[in-house]
Amino acid sequence: QKEVEQNSGPLSVPEGAIASLNCTYSDRGSQSFFWYRQYSGKSPELIMFIYSNGDKEDGRFTAQLNKASQYVSLLIRDSQPSDSATYLCAGLSRGSGNTGKLIFGQGTTLQVKP
């Protein structure tokens, strides 16, 4: 069973701090990873994707991928109360063929306190 694991949280950080969200995966064939943000009662929205080892930065967000350790993370710098949401990690397996099927983690709830 291919899985993506996330700590459900909540992860609580003070405003202005760095929030670190982590995700591990079991399928070594996973080739791409996606981070989604989901506000309460809303649908998930894409924040970033990463498919190469290393770091990828976009504004206050940095995604990190370590394929050897099967580990993905999302760093949010200068966290704001508006960042409070559930963050979903998803992986795309090379074995998914043309389906584009993603395997989602259960999500980590982030609380940024003013």
Added chain:
Amino acid sequence: SQTIHQWPATLVQPVGSPLSLECTVEGTSNPNLYWYRQAAGRGLQLLFYSVGIGQISSEVPQNLSASRPQDRQFILSSKKLLLSDSGFYLCAWSLLGTGDQPQHFGDGTRLSIL
């Protein structure tokens, strides 16, 4: 640009009644299409996906069905709803790519069964 429309936003149905949820995508051709369900406080459960007109793959056995009568139209149906069918239903689309194609979600339908 591509957009996805999903309706209705909210639905309250009695047990045993039929269901039809519709999703359409604009601005692209031959997208992959997906139906997810999210129970309260839980992760995303993939119900169905489709890589082309008339092609439907089911992920979990249940009393729901899906159809894709047109390239950019995806319909989720049930002949008789159960209490356990309550949840947040999300439609998503993606493009066939080289492994870096994310899924994009509609606004969702919140279904309550009475």
